[in-house]
Amino acid sequence: MANRTCKHTSLYLDVSPHASKAGFKQLELLTSKELLEDEMAFPGPLVLPGDDLADDPEYPPQDFNEWRDEEERNPVTNERKTIYIVPSPLFEKSVSKMQAWSVCSSAKEQDARAVNAPDIQDIVEYLSAFFYGMDVKIFDQPFHWHKWESYDGAVLKHSNTETRIGLKSPSKELFGIRCRASPDETSPMQVNLNDVLDALAENIPSDAHSIMILLDQDMYEGDGDIFCAGRAYGGSRIAAVSTFRDQPACAPKDNGHAWPSSHCAAYINQLCHLQTYTTKPQPVQRKPNSGPLHAAIKATTSTRHESSSSSIPSEAPTAQWLGRVAVTMAHELCHCLGLDHCVYFACAMQGCGSVEEAQRQPPYVCPVCLEKLAAAIGEGAVAGWNDEVWSMAVREKWLRAQRPC
Numbered sequence: 001m002a003n004r005t006c007k008h009t010s011l012y013l014d015v016s017p018h019a020s021k022a023g024f025k026q027l028e029l030l031t032s033k034e035l036l037e038d039e040m041a042f043p044g045p046l047v048l049p050g051d052d053l054a055d056d057p058e059y060p061p062q063d064f065n066e067w068r069d070e071e072e073r074n075p076v077t078n079e080r081k082t083i084y085i086v087p088s089p090l091f092e093k094s095v096s097k098m099q100a101w102s103v104c105s106s107a108k109e110q111d112a113r114a115v116n117a118p119d120i121q122d123i124v125e126y127l128s129a130f131f132y133g134m135d136v137k138i139f140d141q142p143f144h145w146h147k148w149e150s151y152d153g154a155v156l157k158h159s160n161t162e163t164r165i166g167l168k169s170p171s172k173e174l175f176g177i178r179c180r181a182s183p184d185e186t187s188p189m190q191v192n193l194n195d196v197l198d199a200l201a202e203n204i205p206s207d208a209h210s211i212m213i214l215l216d217q218d219m220y221e222g223d224g225d226i227f228c229a230g231r232a233y234g235g236s237r238i239a240a241v242s243t244f245r246d247q248p249a250c251a252p253k254d255n256g257h258a259w260p261s262s263h264c265a266a267y268i269n270q271l272c273h274l275q276t277y278t279t280k281p282q283p284v285q286r287k288p289n290s291g292p293l294h295a296a297i298k299a300t301t302s303t304r305h306e307s308s309s310s311s312i313p314s315e316a317p318t319a320q321w322l323g324r325v326a327v328t329m330a331h332e333l334c335h336c337l338g339l340d341h342c343v344y345f346a347c348a349m350q351g352c353g354s355v356e357e358a359q360r361q362p363p364y365v366c367p368v369c370l371e372k373l374a375a376a377i378g379e380g381a382v383a384g385w386n387d388e389v390w391s392m393a394v395r396e397k398w399l400r401a402q403r404p405c
C-alpha cells in the first residue's frame with residue numbers, strides 16, 4: 001500500500017503507465033543512460049493523470065538552440081545581473097482587515113502556531129546558490145496595501161463579486177488591484193496577479209535582470225481559474241509568487257510520496273489504476289548504492305524513520321513550506337531567463353497542473369535546462385565563459401555547485 005510506511009522498493013525511472021494513454025511521447029534525443037551512464041540520475045517526467053503533460057501531451061519542447069535564439073529572452077549582462085525580491089507588501093492602518101487574507105480558511109489555531117512562514121533571508125540564500133553568478137537582493141523599498149475608494153479589505157462573501165484594493169508603490173503611485181473571495185474557499189480573499197505585476201513593472205531598478213514579488217496572499221489570474229501560485233512574464237522581467245497555497249494548513253497531505261518518493265511504483269500504480277493500460281512500463285527494483293534517486297529516497301525515509309517514534313519533527317512543516325516556495329520562485333525566475341516548460345525529464349521546469357503535482361516534482365533542473373541556465377548566467381556574468389580553455393572548467397564548477405547535496 002502506498003502510504004507513509006511504504007518502503008518504495010520499486011521505482012519508475014521513466015514515464016508512468018499513464019503517459020502513453022495520455023498521448024505523451026518521451027523525446028529520445030537524450031537518454032539518461034547515455035548522458036550519465038546511470039539511469040537513476042535523471043528520471044523521466046511522470047505524466048500522471050491530471051498532470052500538466054497528461055493534459056497537454058504535445059506541449060512543444062524548447063531545446064537549447066531554441067532557447068538561445070528566443071527573441072524575447074533578456075540576456076544577463078554585467079550591468080543587469082541582479083534579481084530583486086520584493087517582500088509581501090505592508091499594511092496601511094486603514095486596511096488592517098486584510099491581514100485575515102493570508103490565513104488559510106481551514107487552518108486551526110494550533111496549525112498557525114506550529115509553523116513559521118518562509119524567511120526571506122533563507123529564500124535569498126537559496127536563490128543565490130541556484131542562480132550562482134547573479135546577485136540576489138531584497139528590494140528594500142516597501143510596497144503597501146492601501147484603501148481603494150471606500151473598500152477597506154473586509155472579506156467578501158461571494159467569489160463572483162470582484163472589487164479592488166489599493167497597492168501603493170515605493171514611488172507613492174496607487175494601483176487598483178482586483179480582488180475576490182476564492183472560488184474554492186481555501187483562502188478568504190485573492191488578489192489578481194496581473195494587476196500586481198503591472199504595479200511591479202513600473203518599479204524595475206536599472207541594474208535588475210528581473211524582479212519578483214513574493215505575496216502572502218493567494219493569487220488568481222482570471223475568471224476561469226481557482227488560484228495561481230506563480231507567474232512570470234520573462235519578456236518583461238517580472239514575476240510574482242504566492243506563499244499561500246504551500247502553507248501546511250492548506251497544502252494537500254503528500255502521504256509520504258512527495259519527491260523523491262513520487263517515483264515509487266506502488267504509489268504510481270495506485271494513481272494510475274494500472275489494469276486499464278495496454279502498455280506497461282516496467283518499474284525497477286531499488287537497490288543499495290544505486291544512484292542519486294535511491295540516495296535521495298534513502299535520505300528522506302531515514303529522516304522519517306528516525307522521527308517516527310515522536311511523529312514528525314516540529315520544524316518539518318516550516319522547512320517544507322520554505323522548500324516549496326523556494327522551488328516555485330526558482331522556476332519562475334528561470335522563466336525570466338527565457339526557459340520554457342520542460343518536457344524532457346522530471347525537472348523543476350516542468351509545467352504544473354496542481355499542488356499535488358508540484359509536490360511530486362524535483363527541486364533540481366534537468367541537464368537540458370541546466371545547460372540553458374548555465375549559459376544564461378555564464379555568458380552574461382562569468383568572466384572567461386566563452387574562452388575555450390576556461391569554459392569547461394567554469395562549467396565543471398557550475399555543475400558541482402548545482403548538484404543537490
Ligand SMILES: [Zn+2]
Pocket residue numbers: 002003006007008009257261264265266267
Ligand atoms: Zn512508496
Ligand SMILES: [Zn+2]
Pocket residue numbers: 342343344345346347348349350365366367368369370
Ligand atoms: Zn528540464
